[in-house]
């Protein structure tokens with residue numbers, strides 16, 4: 120067995136149907152008395168519900184979160200938190216709301232808390248992101264890691280199956296890259312494989328029956344596992360490509376992950392046979408790239424970058440963005456290899 124260093128992040132996780140009801144007691148146990156609730160405008164009703172639930176412990180609701188955390192949005196939330204004398208920020212919603220809570224935590228040292236309603240996994244990482252003038256910068260800071268994460272699968276019952284599908288594939292992508300990461304450990308491998316298994320089992324059931332509470336719980340459990348390992352190891356080619364395409368062409372986050380994942384897995388397959396065997400086993404498929412491609416198809420997820428708005432004329436810039444400051448990857452990344460990968464992903468052809 121090869122040597123490893125395992126460094127889990129300090130975070131309290133509460134999981135279970137109807138566990139939202141435990142939030143007031145959790146805040147009391149942390150000594151928090153003026154919590155500012157953050158959400159996107161679309162999730163305002165949930166934000167209001169949470170604010171009512173926490174009663175006198177609530178400082179207010181700020182329902183202004185936006186995808187990729189524009190710096191002006193972050194500054195406005197920090198100003199609001201200071202004006203209200205908030206002692207913590209609580210994100211309710213997906214990665215956009217959680218990203219805003221992290222940005223406030225970064226600028227003012229208030230603790231961040233999260234009640235996630237998608238499978239992005241951002242709540243499990245100490246990575247923050249901010250967008251200034253269209254350019255996204257990211258960094259790692261222990262202060263932005265949510266101190267408390269409360270997962271209540273009943274809050275995800277209304278997450279539209281189409282969003283659940285791509286968000287779930289986004290989570291699976293974290294686990295896939297964990298399995299071949301240079302700093303992965305035996306524990307992150309077990310969690311990643313179980314995360315893929317849980318999501319691959321649950322997502323088709325959600326597509327068939329969106330209000331299947333057991334499937335919703337299993338998907339959120341899988342997302343937690345995938346997010347947790349994302350927070351502990353270094354990502355590779357797949358995440359590099361998705362960041363380049365998301366940042367450079369404003370492609371939608373989760374959908375881009377859904378399209379790229381089978382192709383990135385196929386690219387890395389020759390250099391990461393053990394990881395591919397574990398992914399295939401978790402998917403119940405013969406091979407990992409084919410299994411990921413089939414799962415995306417079964418879920419009705421986007422399978423081409425063209426569907427997301429990328430054009431053939433964009434490929435040279437996409438290639439140069441994707442090859443700049445590369446992430447560690449099991450197979451050396453060559454321009455020719457990446458060009459072929461992007462061409463197939465653009466056209467929606469199966470992975471090679």
Ligand code: NAD
Nearest residue numbers: 161187213214215236237239241244246274275277278372
């Ligand atoms: P999101 O938060 O924008 O949510 C996606 C959509 O789902 C939105 O339209 C939202 O209104 C809707 N939605 C969320 N919960 C819902 C519910 N329960 N019912 C109905 N609709 C619901 O996007 P996301 O995919 O969750 O997160 C993407 C963002 O997170 C990106 O900005 C990405 O960069 C960031 N991210 C960061 C990290 C990190 O470690 N820092 C990790 C993953 C993602």
